[in-house]
Amino acid sequence: MEFQLLGPFAALHRGRPVLTGLRRQERCLLALLALEAGRAVPTGRLIDLLWNGEAPPGARSTVHTYIGRLRAALGPDGVHVETRNDGYLLRPDGHVIDARAFEDGVREAAAAVGDEERVLRYDRALALWRGELLADVADPALRDRIGQRLAALRLSAAEERARLLLTLGRHEQVAAELPALAGEHPERERLVADSMIALHRSGRSADALRLYRSVSGTLRSAFDAEPGRDLRTLYDRVRRDDPGLRRPEAPTYAVRVRGEWLPLNTGGDAALEFCNTYAGWGGERLPGSEWLRGYRTLAVWAGHLDLLDDRTVTRLLRRAQERPEEASAVLEGAREFRGALYGCLVDGPGAGEGRDGGGGASGCGGSGGRGRDAAFARVAEVVQEAMRHAVFVRGDDGLGRWNPHPDSGLRLPLHAVAQRAAGLLADPRRLTVRACPGKGCGWLFLDTAGRRRWCSLGVCGQGEGGGSSP
Numbered sequence: 001m002e003f004q005l006l007g008p009f010a011a012l013h014r015g016r017p018v019l020t021g022l023r024r025q026e027r028c029l030l031a032l033l034a035l036e037a038g039r040a041v042p043t044g045r046l047i048d049l050l051w052n053g054e055a056p057p058g059a060r061s062t063v064h065t066y067i068g069r070l071r072a073a074l075g076p077d078g079v080h081v082e083t084r085n086d087g088y089l090l091r092p093d094g095h096v097i098d099a100r101a102f103e104d105g106v107r108e109a110a111a112a113v114g115d116e117e118r119v120l121r122y123d124r125a126l127a128l129w130r131g132e133l134l135a136d137v138a139d140p141a142l143r144d145r146i147g148q149r150l151a152a153l154r155l156s157a158a159e160e161r162a163r164l165l166l167t168l169g170r171h172e173q174v175a176a177e178l179p180a181l182a183g184e185h186p187e188r189e190r191l192v193a194d195s196m197i198a199l200h201r202s203g204r205s206a207d208a209l210r211l212y213r214s215v216s217g218t219l220r221s222a223f224d225a226e227p228g229r230d231l232r233t234l235y236d237r238v239r240r241d242d243p244g245l246r247r248p249e250a251p252t253y254a255v256r257v258r259g260e261w262l263p264l265n266t267g268g269d270a271a272l273e274f275c276n277t278y279a280g281w282g283g284e285r286l287p288g289s290e291w292l293r294g295y296r297t298l299a300v301w302a303g304h305l306d307l308l309d310d311r312t313v314t315r316l317l318r319r320a321q322e323r324p325e326e327a328s329a330v331l332e333g334a335r336e337f338r339g340a341l342y343g344c345l346v347d348g349p350g351a352g353e354g355r356d357g358g359g360g361a362s363g364c365g366g367s368g369g370r371g372r373d374a375a376f377a378r379v380a381e382v383v384q385e386a387m388r389h390a391v392f393v394r395g396d397d398g399l400g401r402w403n404p405h406p407d408s409g410l411r412l413p414l415h416a417v418a419q420r421a422a423g424l425l426a427d428p429r430r431l432t433v434r435a436c437p438g439k440g441c442g443w444l445f446l447d448t449a450g451r452r453r454w455c456s457l458g459v460c461g462q463g464e465g466g467g468s469s470p
Contacts, residue, residue: 001079002096003034006150007130009137013077022073025050026066028137030074033081033090034097035146040084052141099150102128106157107318110296115164115259122161129154149322155181155188156324160296162194164259174198179211186215187223189231200238200245208238253457258313260300263291266456268446270305271421272433275342277301281435281442295320295327295410298334302413307420312412319410330410337382337414341421343375345444346435376425383422386415436460 001018004010009031011019019027032049033041047059056062067088071081080091105125112118133147158181165174175198182191192215199208212227212235219225227235237245254261267273277291292298296317303313320327389405404415424430434447438460445455454460 001074001077003031003037003098004130005031005035005097005099005134006102006128007132008135011074011079018074018077022069023066024137026069028134028142029063029066030070030090031134031137032146033088034095035099037090037095037097037100038092040087040089042085042087044086046088049142049145052139098128099133101125102150103153103322106153106321109157110160110317110321111314113258115168118259119161119164119168122157122164126154126157126161152324153321155185155191156321159188159190159194160294160321162191162198163294166194166197171198171201175202175204179207182211183214186218189228192227193231193234196234196238197245205238205241209235212238257304258300260297261291262297262301262304264457265305267444269420269424269429270307270417271341271424272345272444272446273305274301274338274417274421275345276443277338281342281346292331292335292338295331298331298413302416307416308412312406316410316412323410326410330414333382333411334414334417337379337418340375340378342444344372344379344425345430345433346442379418379421379425382414382418385411386418387422389415390419 002010002012004012009019009027010017011030011034019030022030028050029046032046043060043063046063047055050063051059067081067083070079074081078093079095080093082089082091102125105121105128109118109121109125112121133143133150138146158178162174162178165171174194178191178198179195182188182195185191192211195211196208199205199211212231215231216227219227226232234245253264255264256262263273263277265273267276291301299308299313299316299320302308303310308316386404386408387402389408389411390402391405392400393403394400402419404412404419406412408415424433429446429448432446432448432450433444434452436443436445436455436457438454438457441455441457441460443455443457443460445452
């Protein structure tokens with residue numbers, strides 16, 4: 001049996017519809033069980049969902065009658081609805097359920113390695129959407145209660161697919177497909193931004209500006225909010241036809257890992273590399289310098305620096321697709337931690353020598369003892385959280401070490417780098433941390449010999465009386 005939930009509800013046996021003669025609520029009940037196939041749904045919850053909290057007298061008896069009619073109609077086609085305690089369960093029995101296939105497809109896309117392969121898998125998953133969840137049997141209130149996770153997963157998949165297509169230079173395809181979805185979801189600024197970029201690169205700048213104005217108006221009227229800073233900046237860049245928007249921004253000093261652009265390793269310590277995932281602490285942001293653009297980048301980076309193993313990274317990528325809001329919150333926390341850690345490291349002996357204007361890191365709290373204390377307190381809070389979830393294990397080399405516990409969930413990469421930061425801050429090497437004085441750089445590195453001035457990118461200091469080494 002094939003159950004189609006993503007759009008008008010249908011149950012097909014060898015391509016033949018089998019729901020003829022069933023009432024709308026009976027079909028809705030079957031859809032609810034199919035959505036939870038393999039898991040028992042309590043009768044009380046079914047009643048609550050079917051009547052939206054306003055069940056009539058005798059609702060329990062009515063549900064029992066509905067179940068009997070479903071068993072009679074679908075039993076000959078191999079569909080079994082079992083009674084489980086005070087509820088009912090639809091046995092999966094090899095049935096094809098498009099919602100399950102969609103979730104599996106998104107997970108496979110997130111774990112794929114090549115950009116083209118990931119796009120192909122996202123295409124297959126998103127093609128399963130034929131309309132709103134249970135479009136003909138669920139009202140908006142019910143759909144909002146049971147479909148938020150799937151709807152969010154669809155939007156996250158569309159955003160990731162658009163980002164990949166823009167990276168591959170296929171902006172016209174994005175311009176043809178994404179703006180309509182962005183207009184429906186003005187609160188998803190990444191959808192809006194990618195749509196504007198794609199339209200602009202396709203020679204449709206006026207359409208990009210119209211989309212922004214439309215979204216801005218909807219945000220004000222429906223959410224009493226304004227577009228975010230990044231979206232406002234993008235609008236200004238489109239208006240003045242910034243040449244940098246006409247082509248994909250090339251990341252600065254980058255390496256490609258699992259489809260993600262990551263910064264070159266220059267600091268000599270994972271905690272320093274984490275800070276160096278932002279190039280340009282001391283000046284204007286450079287194109288492609290913000291590496292932590294999404295949770296996927298954070299997880300892949302942690303695997304690249306051997307803070308997490310590949311299997312754990314793949315698992316995190318899947319979970320982030322399933323829980324986009326949680327992943328976004330972790331990403332914001334990682335960015336805040338990065339700023340505080342940078343503040344700790346530049347506001348210390350030797351770290352800021354040869355630099356103009358101090359650290360320039362958001363969240364570092366400025367210079368002086370008060371700024372150091374505030375930054376250290378923010379770092380210590382995350383470190384203590386990480387250590388509460390740490391486990392002591394023996395590595396392949398026979399040495400013991402603290403690792404983040406898998407129960408940390410999506411916070412695993414943050415906990416892993418927090419442990420490394422704690423190790424550095426408690427080590428005398430911390431006193432040898434220096435910030436590169438190169439204009440627009442500020443990357444951190446260890447200078448244990450006390451002789452280096454510049455970081456090891458090999459370009460800082462050119463024309464300023466020095467290179468990257470003595």
